[in-house]
Amino acid sequence: MFRLFLKQKMVWLGLLGIAVAVAIFTFAFMGSTTNPVPKDLPIAMVVEDAGSKTPNNKLINLGKRIEKSLGSMGELPVKWGIEASEEDARQKMDERKYYATIVLPEDLTANVMSLPTEKANIPEVKILINEGMNYTGATASKQMLEGIIMKMNNQVQQMMYAQIGKQTNVITINQAKLLANPIRTEEERMNKVGERSGNGNLPTMLTQTLWLTTFISSMILFVAMRKITHTKPRLSSIAAQLVTGVLFVGVISAVMLTIATSVLNANITDVLSLSVFVFFVGYMFFLLQNALLNWIGFAAAPIFLLLFFFSMPILSLPKEFLPSLTNDLLYSWVPFRFSVDGMRSLLFFDGYHIGAPGSVLGLIGIGSLLVMVASVLKPSKLSVKKQVTVDN
Known part of the structure; x- marks a missing residue:
């Protein structure tokens, strides 16, 4: 029995997969933050x-x-x-x-x-x-x-x-x-961070929660859409995604900030302004996630998770503490960075200069919306199979 167990390919492929996963996650969590040295x-x-x-x-x-x-x-x-x-x-x-x-x-x-x-x-x-x-x-x-x-x-x-x-x-x-x-x-x-702000890391924590919960919402709605369309997105199904996305992101924002303020007593002075911005950021995340899901399907899920794992450890550090490679290839463009910057403006700077990160997130959302709508033009697997059959 023991020999039969060890002869299974799944055991050794699983071991190889775990080794690769450990290498990826170790590098993601520790690669840029193990020895942060300030410069300039x-x-x-x-x-x-x-x-x-x-x-x-x-x-x-x-x-x-x-x-x-x-x-x-x-x-x-x-x-x-x-x-x-x-x-x-x-x-x-x-x-x-x-x-x-x-x-x-x-x-x-x-x-x-x-x-x-x-x-x-x-x-x-x-x-x-x-x-x-x-x-x-x-x-x-x-x-x-x-x-x-x-x-x-x-x-x-x-x-x-x-x-x-x-x-x-x-x-x-x-x-x-x-x-x-x-x-x-x-x-x-x-521009004091005050107490109960995680030493100023409250924007990072809110962004982490927002990305993961909108990701789960995007997956749920994508699966629901696939059950109806079977092949490729349609304009009606995309419209349904967009409308229900508003509902999902609204619930996420309300629950998250209610717990943060009422249960955890987080240091949030202007709850209304932060609520509006959190909803805005959450919906931009939702559009970005669904744009990729509508085009490449479930293959987008590991992309979102890897982006999350590689980005989140570096958001709490100043960019002057990060390696040049991380700064240029990751920190400079990840959407989480603009979410953190915007929330930091609201929480610690009374909303001063919130326009810049808000504009970038808005452009990301508009681009993602156009990509979502364009997904109705991609050929479905069924039509491709029919074309192959006719050619044969």
């Missing part, structure tokens, strides 16, 4: 420092020095953007162009130079963290800026120690405490 993180710098004169009447501008030194530090995975003012930097952060901003104030040098005097003013540097753009990217940017400020503190300490060494006066205890940590940091979080 966009961070803004605002230098408002007016400088200050030393007792020798020499002008010193620490802000300009810091700007020059940071620009020449090639080991940092940062793409610096120089902004004229804090307001300009905030505007660009709302446009999701920077993960963070460091602001060197107008009185930075003057306050640093006052440290060894009796009228010492504490220098402050401001850091703006753009959480809503991507929590992982914002956190990494924050850590880099904190490291930069630590180096600034060390440099200021050495400069002050050299200046104090030339003085005959003894510094006070308070002055010594200030020199231990001369530059203080004021941190402000912008």
Whole structure:
């Protein structure tokens, strides 16, 4: 019995199939995210420092020095953007162009130079963290800026120690405490992700749920259509698909957001706007899925699943953390990305710049609708068989 069992081809073909499936899924889930290394993180710098004169009447501008030194530090995975003012930097952060901003104030040098005097003013540097753009990217940017400020503190300490060494006066205890940590940091979080948002990954989680549930809906309606048409889609069956698709996607959106808000208490402030967008995205997904199903049938199902498995792990990471190959060949065009971007705009940016991802999804939906309608023109298997019989 054991030998007969092992002689079955299905056992060994199944083993080969499992090995291939494991290889595909391992690469899909881990290939682009096993060792995410940031590169070219966009961070803004605002230098408002007016400088200050030393007792020798020499002008010193620490802000300009810091700007020059940071620009020449090639080991940092940062793409610096120089902004004229804090307001300009905030505007660009709302446009999701920077993960963070460091602001060197107008009185930075003057306050640093006052440290060894009796009228010492504490220098402050401001850091703006753009959480809503991507929590992982914002956190990494924050850590880099904190490291930069630590180096600034060390440099200021050495400069002050050299200046104090030339003085005959003894510094006070308070002055010594200030020199231990001369530059203080004021941190402000912008476009906050809030609590119960999966550290800002709520758009990704909603997109995952939306794609899988619309995929199941598409398969159900496609099977129902095949039972009626038997051969190829007709205009009436496509119309039925479109109408029932509205019903299915509406139920999916309502149930998903009801559970998210009422049961899980997800951090969603504008439920109505998000509901409209979720329905819109879900229906665009539905059109895309049914366009392929109507043309190539059940062979489209593994395509949808592979697209899902390869895309979802990378959507929670900033694109600056992804390998170049993944960025160019996958992240740049997958429809999930535009869904996540649109939901991120609604959840964390009050709907600012939602038009761009919405337009792309709309074009995908229009193209898919045209492909669905065109599927009535494809030759049916029955007509092909008849043609072959006649030719013979």
